[in-house]
Amino acid sequence: MSIDAIAHNWSFAVYIFGVIFICAFMLAIPVFMGGRSKGRAKTEPFESGIVSVGGARLRLSAKFYLIAMFFVIFDIEALFLYAWSVSVRESGWPGFIEVFIFVSVLLVGLIYIWRLGALDWSSETRRRRIKDEANAKTAATTNSN
Amino acid sequence: MNLSFETFLPLAPVILLSLTAVLVMLAVSIKRNHCVSYWITIAGQLAALVSIFALDGFAVDRVATPVTDLILIDGHAYFYGALVIFASLVCTVFLRNFIESYGNNKEEVYMLLLIAAVGGLVLVSSSHMAGFFIGLELLSVPVYGMVAYTHERSRSLEAGVKYLILSAAASAFLLFGMALVYAQTGTMLFADLADKLAEHGGYLAGFGIAMIVIAMCFKLSLAPFHLWTPDVYQGAPAPVGALLATASKLAIIAILIRFLGHITSDLTAVLQPVLAVIAIVSIAVGNFLALTQTNLKRMLAYSSIAHMGYLLIALIAGNSVDVVSANVYLLTYVVTSLAAFGAISALSHGGNALDAEEVNHYRGLFYRSPALAVALTLVMLSLAGIPLTAGFIGKFYIFMTGVTTSSWILLAALIIGSGLGLYYYLRVMVALYDRTGNSQADNVPAARASVAIVILLVVLVLWLGVYPQPALEFINTLH
Numbered sequence: 001m002s003i004d005a006i007a008h009n010w011s012f013a014v015y016i017f018g019v020i021f022i023c024a025f026m027l028a029i030p031v032f033m034g035g036r037s038k039g040r041a042k043t044e045p046f047e048s049g050i051v052s053v054g055g056a057r058l059r060l061s062a063k064f065y066l067i068a069m070f071f072v073i074f075d076i077e078a079l080f081l082y083a084w085s086v087s088v089r090e091s092g093w094p095g096f097i098e099v100f101i102f103v104s105v106l107l108v109g110l111i112y113i114w115r116l117g118a119l120d121w122s123s124e125t126r127r128r129r130i131k132d133e134a135n136a137k138t139a140a141t142t143n144s145n
Numbered sequence: 146m147n148l149s150f151e152t153f154l155p156l157a158p159v160i161l162l163s164l165t166a167v168l169v170m171l172a173v174s175i176k177r178n179h180c181v182s183y184w185i186t187i188a189g190q191l192a193a194l195v196s197i198f199a200l201d202g203f204a205v206d207r208v209a210t211p212v213t214d215l216i217l218i219d220g221h222a223y224f225y226g227a228l229v230i231f232a233s234l235v236c237t238v239f240l241r242n243f244i245e246s247y248g249n250n251k252e253e254v255y256m257l258l259l260i261a262a263v264g265g266l267v268l269v270s271s272s273h274m275a276g277f278f279i280g281l282e283l284l285s286v287p288v289y290g291m292v293a294y295t296h297e298r299s300r301s302l303e304a305g306v307k308y309l310i311l312s313a314a315a316s317a318f319l320l321f322g323m324a325l326v327y328a329q330t331g332t333m334l335f336a337d338l339a340d341k342l343a344e345h346g347g348y349l350a351g352f353g354i355a356m357i358v359i360a361m362c363f364k365l366s367l368a369p370f371h372l373w374t375p376d377v378y379q380g381a382p383a384p385v386g387a388l389l390a391t392a393s394k395l396a397i398i399a400i401l402i403r404f405l406g407h408i409t410s411d412l413t414a415v416l417q418p419v420l421a422v423i424a425i426v427s428i429a430v431g432n433f434l435a436l437t438q439t440n441l442k443r444m445l446a447y448s449s450i451a452h453m454g455y456l457l458i459a460l461i462a463g464n465s466v467d468v469v470s471a472n473v474y475l476l477t478y479v480v481t482s483l484a485a486f487g488a489i490s491a492l493s494h495g496g497n498a499l500d501a502e503e504v505n506h507y508r509g510l511f512y513r514s515p516a517l518a519v520a521l522t523l524v525m526l527s528l529a530g531i532p533l534t535a536g537f538i539g540k541f542y543i544f545m546t547g548v549t550t551s552s553w554i555l556l557a558a559l560i561i562g563s564g565l566g567l568y569y570y571l572r573v574m575v576a577l578y579d580r581t582g583n584s585q586a587d588n589v590p591a592a593r594a595s596v597a598i599v600i601l602l603v604v605l606v607l608w609l610g611v612y613p614q615p616a617l618e619f620i621n622t623l624h
Contacts, residue, residue, distance in 0.1 A: 105167055108167050108170050108171050108174070109170065111171070111174045112170045112171075112173065112174040114174070115173075115174035115175075116174070
């Protein structure tokens with residue numbers, strides 16, 4: 001190892017040492033120098049501002065995740081199409097065929113998730129209930145007539 | 146680069162299987178029908194299998210054809226590819242009876258199976274780090290879904306999550322290893338690897354290759370990385386267990402053989418003792434832990450750890466990979482394991498809370514379903530490596546590899562492991578012929594199609610055991 005390399009590595013070692021020392025110093029010195037105040041609110045995670053209400057564990061509908069996932073999938077499609085669109089002329093017919101296959105596979109995927117009911121926001125039981133209610137209402141109006 | 150129809154012709158099996166997966170998806174979206182999805186899957190896999198033979202995949206004079214940089218198709222790729230498709234085809238038949246009684250959506254499992262088969266095919270023929278990784282993920286990701294497919298069973302869900310997380314960790318190892326190798330050598334092609342490794346000294350690539358091998362050991366459930374195996378095998382539906390034990394293992398072995406063939410000898414010299422220890426520990430751990438199992442699936446899981454240990458002997462004994470021994474062993478192992486899991490699948494139903502997985506379920510099976518019991522007996526004999534069954538031929542080849550390379554310690558492990566193995570395999574056999582009644586499983590009917598396939602597989606096991614010459618000659622012609 002040349003002198004230059006040693007000097008270079010030495011300065012890096014000093015730097016690392018400095019970083020560790022400063023962190024340790026900043027953590028340790030208040031223990032010795034500063035006082036400590038105790039209080040009920042002091043032990044809470046939020047010391048200032050508005051007192052938090054309720055837990056952070058909100059229950060979100062799984063549908064949100066589903067939509068997010070579909071977005072990612074079809075966003076990737078758009079991404080690949082960008083890559084193709086700048087090289088349309090160079091990639092020629094083979095490129096076109098390949099993109100055609102790619103898009104048609106994704107189209108089949110889209111049809112699949114649509115038929116699966118993954119794109120409907122309300123659940124199947126709820127949809128059926130709404131339908132039944134509507135049917136009952138029309139039945140009632142026809143009866144009253 | 147000039148792309149033409151001929152360029153992609155060797156990929157016909159991959160293309161056919163992908164097309165089948167899309168067709169199943171389309172069929173499901175038009176109308177959900179279990180029978181239709183099943184037959185499309187079967188037809189697609191048969192077409193892929195036929196295409197391998199129709200393409201002169203096994204012609205003696207064929208040369209290795211690269212399809213772009215990612216994929217290199219040679220005789221071995223075709224051999225392993227054919228085995229992967231064969232295994233997934235057999236699993237499809239097992240799945241049908243199993244999933245018939247399942248309450249939820251049934252058809253998606255075939256889609257996942259087809260995608261996993263595509264992944265296996267890509268993996269066995271990849272000649273580039275990218276192809277390697279894509280193949281591996283394409284193989285593993287659908288399997289997570291298949292393991293957790295019967296998610297109403299808490300064990301199945303647990304197994305799926307466990308496999309997902311641990312497998313993802315292994316994939317991260319693999320990727321980082323590839324990155325290190327690339328950082329050192331600047332190439333992702335297997336073919337250039339040896340030259341570039343010799344050219345650029347340094348230890349980064351060594352670490353990288355070690356990490357890749359660790360990830361492979363995880364996927365093969367070799368000993369220090371085996372902890373997930375029993376839980377996943379137990380939780381997975383029985384037909385999925387069959388896929389996990391055969392198609393996924395053999396595809397990874399195939400790529401490991403290819404990969405080890407491309408790294409320099411001074412690196413293999415470092416890897417060899419490590420892998421030897423892994424092999425010995427796998428054999429010991431697998432066999433010892435299998436001794437006390439009362440759950441057949443867990444027992445098969447531990448026995449698969451031991452079998453992978455035996456197989457590793459063929460890969461590491463001597464100075465080079467003994468491909469012929471490994472191929473013979475894999476062939477016999479795949480056929481036998483498929484039959485073993487097939488027997489479990491035949492008695493299991495997706496609608497029930499548990500598979501027929503306890504040894505107790507099999508107590509007195511001979512008096513309820515004699516054909517299946519005899520078949521299972523022969524399968525157990527084959528797993529134990531008794532002569533006249535396929536398992537013996539496989540083990541004999543591994544043994545010969547050990548003798549010719551004078552790896553006496555590995556041989557000792559093989560012999561002691563096989564001796565231990567005999568005990569727990571025999572215990573299952575004893576249960577099959579036990580006359581004391583069995584309250585648990587007397588009423589579970591064996592699915593006829595699965596039983597038929599199991600019997601066919603057992604015939605294959607016997608044929609390979611009694612008259613192995615055609616298969617051995619065939620494997621010797623591969624190159």
